[in-house]
Amino acid sequence: MNFNLALPVGTTLDRFIMRKEKDFPYATGELSQLLRDIALAAKIVNREINRAGLLDVTGGFGQQNVQGEEQQKLDVIANIRFIRALRNGGEVCAIISEEEEEIIQTGNKKGKYIVAIDPLDGSSNIDVNVSIGTIFSIYRRKSETGCDGTLEDCLQNGTHQVAAGYIIYGSSTMLVYTTGNGVNGFTYEPSLGEFFLSHPDIKTPATGTVYSCNEGGVNSFPEGVKQYLNYCKESGYSGRYIGSLVADFHRNLLKGGIYIYPSTAKAPNGKLRLMYECNALGFIVEQAGGKASDGSRRILDIEPTELHQRCPLVIGSAEMVDKVEAFMKSEVAV
Structure with a gap:
């Protein structure tokens, strides 16, 4: 077999962002800089993850976060x-x-944006070297600049997002994001310290x-x-569940499929967080041609009432999400 091992010169994330500034609703440069700040932090976190097995940064931190989950180091x-990175960038209030x-006030009272973030999704998988990720969502503040961000600024429904994305730390590290004009993916080249456009204009099947789906709790679904799920098995579908939301979502986004985290007896409102996951x-999935639902409603239409609000999630290929909603609707009708 002959392989061309020469690294192609491609479009860097910075260059791509500059070219696409005209697509932003408020093309003044702040959102471009904010995306660069997130990319910079992703490079640093990627370095820490890659060194995790050699340094004392695996395992539990010894405390629980606001979700009641054990924090990993x-x-x-x-x-x-x-x-x-977000504080130093100056674009986020x-x-x-x-x-x-609670809300983290950055001290940048002139900042025009709010960021909702899950800094490390699936972190319990670090110790076993399974893919993990970061998920972020960006909103434009509603309040006047010159003061701290408010609860109203933070609790906006998903239709008000100006950008969203995720970073997956796996066999390669990728940053995937949208500003409402399609979805693009960038792969990190560590020897150059740059993200390069590798997956332009992603469309999900x-x-x-x-x-x-984690079928361990199926009895309470x-x-x-x-x-x-019975329909999937009867149709010969494959069950693939990694346990890292970003990793499962990323695979299904590229290849077609559906991710389901429903309400359960233990978590009647679902487990995933609306503001910085769902x-x-x-x-992203809507911009790629897919759908996201809580089983009956479009995710982006849900009005948030709490910072850490939970909700069920059914997300992926449009026809598959429609099928789940049809089954859920027939259940209600009965």
Whole structure:
């Protein structure tokens, strides 16, 4: 076999952002800089993850976050890195983080943006070298500049997002984002320290044959979800569940498939967080031609009432999401 091992010269993330500035609703440069700040923090977190097995940064931190989940050491490290980058960038007035109970005021009272972020999704998989990720969502503040960000600024529904994205730290590190004009993916080249455009204008297949769901709790799933999972098995679909939301979503986005995290007896409102998981991925999948639902409603239409609000999530190829909603609707009708 002959392989061309020469590294092609491609479009860097910085160059791509500059070219696309004209697509931004407020093309004054702040959003471009904010995306660069997130990319910088992602490079630093990527370095820490790659060194995790050699340094004492794996395992639990010994505390729980606001969600009642045990914090991993890299959760704390990633949270610090992203908050520091967003503060130093000067474009963000307030941050919602999975790791912090209250709104984080950056001190940048002239900042025009709010960022909601899960600094390290799936971090319990670090110790076993499984792909993990970062998820972020960006909103334009509603209040006047010159003061701290407000709760109203932070609690906007998903239709108000101006950008959203995720970073997946896997066999390669990728940053995937949208500003409402399609979805593009960039792969990190560590020897050059640059993200290069590798997946332009991502379109997710209309349907697929993969379903991603933790079936360990199937006995407490809604009847409609149980019926859909039986339908998948009868249709010969493949079950693929990594346990890292970003990793499962990324695979299904590229290849077609559906991710389901329904309500359960233990988590009647679902487990995933609306503001920094569901909204961000919902925006991305819609821009790629897919759908995101809580089983009956479009995710982006849900009005948030809490910073750490939870909701069920059904996301992926449009026809597959429609099928789940049909099963859920028939359950309600019965």
